[in-house]
Amino acid sequence: QQPVQSPQAVILREGEDAVINCSSSKALYSVHWYRQKHGEAPVFLMILLKGGEQKGHDKISASFNEKKQQSSLYLTASQLSYSGTYFCGTEQGGGADGLTFGKGTHLIIQP
Amino acid sequence: DTAVSQTPKYLVTQMGNDKSIKCEQNLGHDTMYWYKQDSKKFLKIMFSYNNKELIINETVPNRFSPKSPDKAHLNLHINSLELGDSAVYFCASSQGRGGKYFGPGTRLTVT
Numbered sequence: 001q002q003p004v005q006s007p008q009a010v011i012l013r014e015g016e017d018a019v020i021n022c023s024s025s026k027a028l029y030s031v032h033w034y035r036q037k038h039g040e041a042p043v044f045l046m047i048l049l050k051g052g053e054q055k056g057h058d059k060i061s062a063s064f065n066e067k068k069q070q071s072s073l074y075l076t077a078s079q080l081s082y083s084g085t086y087f088c089g090t091e092q093g094g095g096a097d098g099l100t101f102g103k104g105t106h107l108i109i110q111p
Numbered sequence: 112d113t114a115v116s117q118t119p120k121y122l123v124t125q126m127g128n129d130k131s132i133k134c135e136q137n138l139g140h141d142t143m144y145w146y147k148q149d150s151k152k153f154l155k156i157m158f159s160y161n162n163k164e165l166i167i168n169e170t171v172p173n174r175f176s177p178k179s180p181d182k183a184h185l186n187l188h189i190n191s192l193e194l195g196d197s198a199v200y201f202c203a204s205s206q207g208r209g210g211k212y213f214g215p216g217t218r219l220t221v222t
Binding site for chain 1: 152154155208209
């Protein structure tokens with residue numbers, strides 16, 4: 001089942017912070033986050049496994065609340081290069097059957 | 112060196128034709144995937160494959176068939192192309208259920 005992402009779109013000024021949320025109605029094994037720029041392939045940012053962890057990647061971090069089956073991506077002091085569409089992808093239990101992606105959050109960073 | 116490569120980058124063909132897209136990864140990953148991204152940017156898993164099993168998304172028409180000559184290659188063959196098959200097709204790979212690394216995509220246009 002497709003995870004739900006919110007918001008659908010965000011417009012920020014450079015230096016502002018943003019939070020993107022991803023929630024599922026099913027128990028999850030993992031949550032992945034990707035960024036896709038126009039005309040390019042999705043790029044892997046990070047993976048969070050069940051167990052409720054938080055990860056960081058430069059000024060981008062994420063958390064996974066296993067109880068609520070929710071993950072959030074935090075972008076701190078956003079840079080122009082952060083612009084793009086952010087997708088969360090989820091995996092449930094079982095084998096390596098690929099990710100189910102949300103519909104994406106379109107992030108625009110203005111100077 | 113490109114980690115995940117696909118050919119061709121663009122493919123324009125007529126309805127009813129049969130076509131193939133090739134994918135190669137040099138990351139040493141054990142699992143490969145095909146994803147379809149439609150005009151609304153929705154990313155959908157089509158197949159996942161490792162040397163042990165092929166998992167097919169049940170919504171994929173049987174006109175689509177993955178073929179893996181070896182661990183580093185996963186090709187996609189499409190029979191009797193239809194207008195609705197127009198999309199961007201991404202190949203991806205991962206080590207087990209880790210982060211997915213995407214190829215540059217193949218934009219398929221069926222006329």
